[in-house]
Amino acid sequence: MKKIQVLGGGCPKCGKLYEHAEAAAKELGLEYEMEKISDFDRIAEMGVMSTPALAVDGKVRFEGRVPTVESLKEELSK
Amino acid sequence: MFRPVQIFTDWLVYGLAGLGRHTLAGSAVDFFVFESIKIFILLAVIIYSVSVLRTFLPPSKVRDIILKKSRFSAHLWAAGLGILTPFCTCSAIPLFLGFVQTGIPLGVTFSFLVASPMINEVALVMLLGMFSFKIALIYAASGFTIAVISGLVIGRLNLEHLLEGFDQSKRITNAVLGADMPWAERRAYAREYTLDIVGKIWPYVLIGIGAGAGIHGYVPQDLLARWAGPDKWYAVPVAAAVGIPLYSNAAGVIPLVSALTEKGVALGTTLAFMMAVTGLSFPEFMILRRVMKLRLLLIFFGVVGAGIVFTGFLFNFIMR
Numbered sequence: 001m002k003k004i005q006v007l008g009g010g011c012p013k014c015g016k017l018y019e020h021a022e023a024a025a026k027e028l029g030l031e032y033e034m035e036k037i038s039d040f041d042r043i044a045e046m047g048v049m050s051t052p053a054l055a056v057d058g059k060v061r062f063e064g065r066v067p068t069v070e071s072l073k074e075e076l077s078k
Numbered sequence: 079m080f081r082p083v084q085i086f087t088d089w090l091v092y093g094l095a096g097l098g099r100h101t102l103a104g105s106a107v108d109f110f111v112f113e114s115i116k117i118f119i120l121l122a123v124i125i126y127s128v129s130v131l132r133t134f135l136p137p138s139k140v141r142d143i144i145l146k147k148s149r150f151s152a153h154l155w156a157a158g159l160g161i162l163t164p165f166c167t168c169s170a171i172p173l174f175l176g177f178v179q180t181g182i183p184l185g186v187t188f189s190f191l192v193a194s195p196m197i198n199e200v201a202l203v204m205l206l207g208m209f210s211f212k213i214a215l216i217y218a219a220s221g222f223t224i225a226v227i228s229g230l231v232i233g234r235l236n237l238e239h240l241l242e243g244f245d246q247s248k249r250i251t252n253a254v255l256g257a258d259m260p261w262a263e264r265r266a267y268a269r270e271y272t273l274d275i276v277g278k279i280w281p282y283v284l285i286g287i288g289a290g291a292g293i294h295g296y297v298p299q300d301l302l303a304r305w306a307g308p309d310k311w312y313a314v315p316v317a318a319a320v321g322i323p324l325y326s327n328a329a330g331v332i333p334l335v336s337a338l339t340e341k342g343v344a345l346g347t348t349l350a351f352m353m354a355v356t357g358l359s360f361p362e363f364m365i366l367r368r369v370m371k372l373r374l375l376l377i378f379f380g381v382v383g384a385g386i387v388f389t390g391f392l393f394n395f396i397m398r
Contacts, residue, residue: 008168040171040172040244041175043171044171044172044176044244045248048176049138049172049177050137050169050172050173051166051172064136065270071266
């Protein structure tokens with residue numbers, strides 16, 4: 001079970017990253033769980049300074065961008 | 079550099095469309111087509127290049143660089159790196175907390191927060207394209223100075239007690255992200271970012287240049303000198319106040335302002351107006367309200383606003 005966490009305070013880009021990440025996880029056939037983290041204290045605590053960001057199982061993978069579904073598939077299979 | 083574009087535009091407007099070379103409509107259309115092509119080429123090239131550069135400097139790395147600097151040079155670095163870092167209102171809080179909670183002083187953080195939105199590549203490209211290299215440089219240099227001085231002033235006032243809404247005793251230490259991106263990803267990021275920005279601002283750019291072309295051709299010279307010439311002191315604060323609600327429309331505002339400057343608005347007034355457009359924004363303040371008391375926000379607003387108005391007066395005085 002992979003926990004896919006999208007960090008961001010509800011800007012349009014955060015929603016887009018959420019969609020892309022979920023699509024990528026589905027296409028890969030992963031067993032996954034999505035989580036949206038919009039609490040700024042928690043975002044800061046995870047060391048993220050630029051939203052949206054993506055974390056997998058609590059580990060931040062990247063911040064400040066919305067990659068394509070294709071490159072997210074690559075990221076999620078790491 | 080844009081000679082081929084001018085030749086192409088002349089061919090298109092005067093040859094193909096058959097507009098008269100010395101008519102008002104002809105020169106207005108020629109101006110519009112030429113400026114639009116030029117601006118979009120500049121925007122694409124410069125935003126793309128800056129975005130590639132940016133992948134080497136994620137905010138966490140910027141923070142680590144600033145952390146290592148001593149008090150005064152930290153302000154200079156914060157303002158300088160603020161120019162390179164994009165400022166998105168929705169990232170303002172994590173960015174702010176990421177600075178303050180790793181131990182960067184409040185004043186230094188403000189130097190960054192002022193420079194980041196005020197001096198951005200879109201505004202600089204528009205200034206370069208619609209005014210000149212010299213004006214773009216003056217704008218960047220004054221913005222930088224305002225950012226450093228505002229940060230120093232706020233730092234000296236010891237206002238840490240006016241922060242709220244988060245645990246200030248908490249200290250974050252965290253690894254730097256994204257420093258080891260492969261080139262394909264850097265290019266992908268830059269492409270996405272450029273398309274995103276240009277996709278957002280192109281209507282404003284066209285409307286701005288269009289309105290500029292109209293003013294350029296049809297409004298008599300010096301019409302505005304009577305109200306906004308260099309000898310009208312009140313023009314500067316009025317221009318700054320008008321600029322505040324126009325946040326994020328620098329792309330459309332600058333071509334318009336360029337045309338107005340031709341018609342007699344003084345340079346300092348123009349500068350103050352543009353800085354207020356980019357540097358003072360209500361959405362950003364609303365967001366920052368979540369981590370600061372109103373008093374701190376008002377001080378921030380006041381210090382930066384005073385810096386902008388002072389810059390306006392200064393250039394009106396020097397250039398008159």
